[in-house]
Amino acid sequence: MxxxxxxxxxxGDEHAFETVFRTHFKSMCFYAGLLGLPPEEATEVTQLTFIxxxxxxxxxxxxxxxxxxxxxxxxxxxSLDQLRKLKRHGRAEVLPEGMASAxxxxxxxxxxxxxxxxxLDTLPQQMKQIFTLSRLEGMKYKEISAAMNISVxxxxxxxxxxxxxxxTDLKDYLPFLLFLFLPE
Numbered sequence: 001m002x003x004x005x006x007x008x009x010x011x012g013d014e015h016a017f018e019t020v021f022r023t024h025f026k027s028m029c030f031y032a033g034l035l036g037l038p039p040e041e042a043t044e045v046t047q048l049t050f051i052x053x054x055x056x057x058x059x060x061x062x063x064x065x066x067x068x069x070x071x072x073x074x075x076x077x078x079s080l081d082q083l084r085k086l087k088r089h090g091r092a093e094v095l096p097e098g099m100a101s102a103x104x105x106x107x108x109x110x111x112x113x114x115x116x117x118x119x120l121d122t123l124p125q126q127m128k129q130i131f132t133l134s135r136l137e138g139m140k141y142k143e144i145s146a147a148m149n150i151s152v153x154x155x156x157x158x159x160x161x162x163x164x165x166x167x168t169d170l171k172d173y174l175p176f177l178l179f180l181f182l183p184e
Contacts, residue, residue: 001018002066002067002068003062003067004016005019005020005067006062006067006070007062009053009057009060010057010058010060010061010062012057013016013177017057020067020071022051024068025046025050025073028046028049028071028072028075029042029043029046030042030112031072031076031079032045032046032075032079033112033113034113035076035079035080035083036083036113037079037082037083037086041082041086042079044082045075045078045079045082045167046075046080048078048079049071049074049075051076053070053071053074061170063139069138069140070138072138073137073138075163076137076138078137081181115170116170118168118172119165119166119169120132120166122165122169123162123165126158127147127148127158127161127162129148129155130144130148130155130158130159130162130164131158131162131163131166132183133147133148134155134159141155141156141159
């Protein structure tokens with residue numbers, strides 16, 4: 001389904017683009033928040049990512065990878081660029097701690113980010129590394145296997161275990177974390 005949408009988008013199908021936008025927008029905003037952007041910045045960077053995706057649609061090759069991996073990799077890069085800009089201008093923390101209570105979204109992001117990092121840190125080292133490479137850096141199982149000099153089957157097994165653990169420990173946040181559990 002995703003690959004069909006990707007193909008349609010590269011052919012200029014606005015309806016397919018809208019479907020992808022509606023499917024991924026909220027989770028991508030959340031992901032940008034996990035990377036450290038305040039909610040307003042996360043929303044803007046996510047919108048910018050979709051705009052650039054649409055503008056570059058003719059240059060994309062749907063056979064070259066998964067649509068979600070492309071979007072999240074682009075979002076990660078755009079988010080990191082925005083964080084660097086904010087730090088350069090001394091605005092890395094848009095809301096000071098004393099003002100955080102004025103913005104419930106900010107508190108929710110920070111709480112969820114903290115809990116996610118805590119759970120991630122409890123994973124065994126290899127499992128954590130595999131999860132990070134796959135879901136946060138967008139690498140494919142085969143690439144992870146080669147980079148870590150382990151079998152693809154080991155990568156699959158470790159990802160299955162990591163996802164199960166994260167689903168269990170973050171079950172209260174699951175609707176917001178669905179993008180982490182997309183199948184490979």
